[in-house]
Amino acid sequence: MNALGSFSRQSAPLLGIDISTSSVKLVELGRDKAGSLILERCAIEPLERGWITDGNVEKFDEVADAVRRLVKKSGTRTKNAALALPSSAVITKKITLPGGMSEQELEVQVESEANQYIPFSLDEVSLDFCVIGPSKSVPNDVDVLIAASRREKVQDRQGLAEAAGLKPVVMDIESHASRLAVGRLIEALPNGGVDALVALYEVGAMTTSMQVIRNEEVLYGRDQAFGGAQLTQL
Incomplete structure (x- = not known):
């Protein structure tokens, strides 16, 4: 669920697609010869009122057309895209788990813990987690951030990107993405x-x-x- 963190680990160009109430926006990041991030392209396409309401895609076809126009307007050839969900559409919870577990063991434990905090069946959600680091309160344990959203919310964002010929590779949370971006300034x-x-x-x-x-x-x-x-x- 980490847009900029994922970008720092990959060399391929990446599009950022922001879907808000009033517009869809695109930025393309690249790297110069020194390895510093640079802005390659940016574009914006307005949306009519009511197409997106409280983060929900109410008019899918109309918004998909807007995303296609946006991509065409930008002139980009990059296909990999990062998108984000509004915080209201995502349940997050920080938990503490024993350190030293394998990825598979973590997944099993996270699913077990998630059942306590998610008010609907896990079959209906997209679930992800990230190991934040060593726990400050419990020695030898690690803090883990769980993020879960209704599956249709994630699929709507993925579908909009795919309708424009893009490949969604990152699904972040808007507030988390903002903090990651401002972290570079801090x-x-x-x-x-x-x-x-x-x-x-x-x-x-x-x-x-x-x-x-x-x-x-x-x-x-x-x-x-x-x-x-x-x-x-x-």
């Missing part, structure tokens, strides 16, 4: 941003969100149902 602060208190504001068309971050930990987060569209109307 690293440029004095002392590498260690112990710096940073507020991340995102003003969308219908929603404004704020996250307060310190040392990659979210201390506070809140969404407000007010955005740029209301400001424009006012």
